Amino acid sequence: MMPAILILGAFVLLPIFYAVFLSLHKVQLLGGINYEFIGLRNFQRLFTDARVGIALRNTAEYVVIVVPSQTILALVLAVTLNSGIHAQNWWRVLYFLPTVTSSAVLTLIFMWIYNTDGLLNDFLSFLGLPTYNWLGDPSVALKGIMIMNIWSTAPFYMVIYLAALQDIPQRLYEAADIDGANWWQKFIYITIPLLKPVTFFVVAIGIIGTFQLFDQSYIFSGGTGGPNNATLTVVLLIYQTVFRYLQMGYAAAIAFLLAVVIITVTILQRQLFGGERG
């Protein structure tokens, strides 16, 4: 039973202490590794670095839009599927498809759809709506990633909601019928409150996942976070700081900043939902 602890030790605990150590040093990687103790200067630099601000803002904007959208979409889809339609299982299998597809593949497919003369713009102009340069225009590039990820992760949460919906005792709805409640009232007063623990779970996982956005912006921008830093996320910035600018210590400091943000938001969310699951 010890191997697990050994490996966790070597690749989780040791790295955490190592990361603390790194974040307090200026690290140079020229052949060997050189450490120079600089105290908290890496952390001070966080506050003056414009790109840290941009990455945080992009990531926050992404979380604030994607988490509620995917949660609501997942709930709507789950309720629709659970309303006694035919072949429920087949629809579920079909909807789940994007979730099992590699993010690299999905990103490439969407990059092509987002092309200036791609499918999405064809569709928009067909409807008489304005078209965009989805990949090259800083004002919409991040939106493109948002749409793609809402589309690809909502089905995952839908499956969780669907299971929870099927656990709600039927007699509650029957009692409400006797009291003359309509469909909407039953949804608001029975379904939503009983789903609260699941919603807590879905939102918590959603927040943690969205804050770590990396693959999609890396592939979208070829690793640059462009156009004009529009798709620069915190994790992408960490990656760049390590492998482009070779500043391991500073990158570790950014990683700690991200950890603090994620943990703070998760705790806040817990407070907001008023305690734990029932």
Add this chain to the structure above:
Amino acid sequence: MKTIPNFPWLKGLLYIVIISYAVITLIPFLWALSASFKPLSEIINGEPNFLPRHFTLDNYKQIFLQEPLFLRWLLNSVLIAVSVTGLNLLFNSMAGYALARLRFAGRNFWFFLILAVLAVPAQITLIPTFLILKAVGWLNSYQGMIVPSMVNATFIFMMRQFFVNFPKELEEAGQLDGLNTFGIFRYIILPLAQPALAAQAVFVFMGSWNNFLLPVVILFDPEMFTLPLGLNTFKGQYISYWNYIMAASMVFTLPALCIYAFFNRYFIQSVTFTGGKG
């Protein structure tokens, strides 16, 4: 099943919602599939025709002939994902069982530690992991990909929760029959833990198969690339040859889709399983 009033228009509306979302789910896949059978001229043309006018298999021929590494990437991905999954199942369940049942020095301390590890985002340990792998010379190798992901705190925790609620009588019966701890684990615990193990296997496999961050950091020799990384390089080489890129994407997606087609029940069950456990 939740009963919805039998207004025909409402029923119709439900089906419209369900079918439209199915279309939204499928369109990107179908569009990519159709592009992979089109010649480049037809793609540049920009017409939104889903059925290729000049059906061709040249794109597939081209990528297999021009990219001899294709099969190699596939092999790398399979090898890494299968090893990571197998090792995770073994170590996580052993550690989970130890934490749930065995008495050993510092058990509570280890449990607390694993809970703490759960809260630390992977980005913090990424840079130290890179440096550690560099120090032991495992960059750009299979060990480098496999060993750091061999255990997972989330699933140790999940397995512990699962084993804690396990009826003790079964293990006591095993003891009476003369089994030692390992025998009990092997012949009684593991067979009964199958649903938990299946859920874990699905998640670990998908995570490893689609992982982008770890390989992008530690693999640099094209021979060692995994599929997502290979695909990204491929895109870099054939920038606007969307016919080749889409054909490659389809080749990459197919194995995952086949697995999903056969095991979709387990995929969906596993999502439900973890969701329910919260």
